Amino acid sequence: MIRDAGSSRRLLVLHAHPDDESIMTGGTIARYLDAGVDVTVVTFTLGEEGEVIGDTWAQLVADGGADQLGGYRIGELASALDVLAGAGALRPRFLGGAGHWRDSGMAGSPAAEHPRALVNASPDEPVTALADIIAELRPQVVIGYDPAGTYGHPDHRQVYRISTEAVAAAADRWRVDKHYWSVTARTPLIDGIGAARSLPAGWRMPADGELPSYPDDEVSTAVDVSAVYDRKVEALRRHATQVTVAPSGTEYALSNNILQPILAEEHFILVEGERGETDATGRERDLFAGVTGARGR
Template identity: 60%
Template sequence: MTGAARGRRLLLVHAHPDDETIMTGGTIAHYLAQGAEVAVVTFTLGEEGEVIGRRWAGLVADGGADQLGGFRIGELSAALAELSPDGAEPLQPRFLGGAGRWRDSGMAGAPSSRNPRALVQAPLADLVAALLDELREFDPQVVVTYDAVGTYGHPDHRRVHEVCAAALAQHTAATGRPVKVYESVTEDSALRRGLADAAGRVPAGWRMPEPGELPSYPDAEITAQVDVGAVVGRKVAALAAHATQVTVAPSGTEYALSNTIVQPVFAVEHFRRVDDAAPPAGAPRETDLFEGIR
């Protein structure tokens, strides 16, 4: 562990297993390689996910064995191990309130969202209290969450954003210590470059996205970026570990979910800083999420 990294604590909150790798896998691997303390808190087991392929198709919730959530704990554990440095103790999953406390709500309007155990049905106060327990125990200087629209509108992503904002407000009020807060987002120009590069090698059965189909933010709204090129191979391996949800292209530079839409694997991950001390528009981008923290 380097002297600069000692004492650095990064908390990432995600809705389902695989979100951590898709959105922030490079950042997790980058800071673990530096020797920082990293915690990934996942709110549900991803029980309502659509399974790719036939091997594990019977695990699904709708008309299947409803065993997918337990299986995805193993996928998440394998992915976090891929993101961990060689020879180090693998990063272990943490689940809000304990594994299985709250259930994947499914997409907006799905019958699963009415399940009494669904994340969107849980009282906000209960979710906030559970995340406050994580904040008190881990005491991060930096937290990564979702934007208010939940990246692509998933109800659980929006719920994570809401819970994180409320819990952080209470935590900072109680401790008097500010926390740097970032939303994980996609830079528009990076997405366009990645898709242009991928256009000539789309695997059979996959398709390019329609204009605007993949969410992104204007470049001017990006306030931080982390170069994860040195660990992008770990990110690719972690994506492959989520095999029920993700397929990695033979090139290792793209992936697809069950919708078969091509998405680039980014060697730079982008963020919007949203805490009260966030820099003004037009300020130079941060290249270290711990910038300014002693």
């Protein structure tokens, strides 16, 4: 059993594919690194089944192409992490090792039939792999996904299941203080869409309710990332096969060309652990609020 491992703060951030870390938590990663927190990002797949924006790398795709996109996206992830953390300070780490589990593709797609697809992993193997990482790194705070997997992607749903079970499975070796879901609060999302001043050619505005969000009163924690906003935007640009950043630098789109705002706050729901100090809105402003030091058993 692990006893007190010291008072240093450690944050484990879990994502399904390269680019998710920058889209959902890029500002949080940069902010806490700047504050001296030991941050680790673990990505579950290489994102082999992603659609490619533009013609330059279009033939790397899995479906009818060279099936080399996953390897290329490792480079995009490394570049984005360099922006967020400083060159070489935060290297890509993949659950089970790079390429162990494969991007499952969208629900119902042929990609889900691949024997290495994350959705076809044995129920226990990825949980054990992640529990071992938790025991190794001893994070006080873990960030994962909600049960819907943000927008329903099968791999995102797997991140939810695996992270939830792994936090519990690791508890006899290391007990996490706080487990969060990465989400988006509804009002900031709506305000961000409304603040868009122009629509790049070929893009469209999202329909009402099209982008996933949570009611404001269900969001427990909001992290101000305005001081590292430019780094978050640049990290998004580094995922050029998947993300286009608008000329304004305040919106982005995936291959579907639906405008999404780049917010100066990142939002979370605390699902395990005790809520720390809150502000007048009832939200925590620090993921480590209430964490007095490392806790172990």
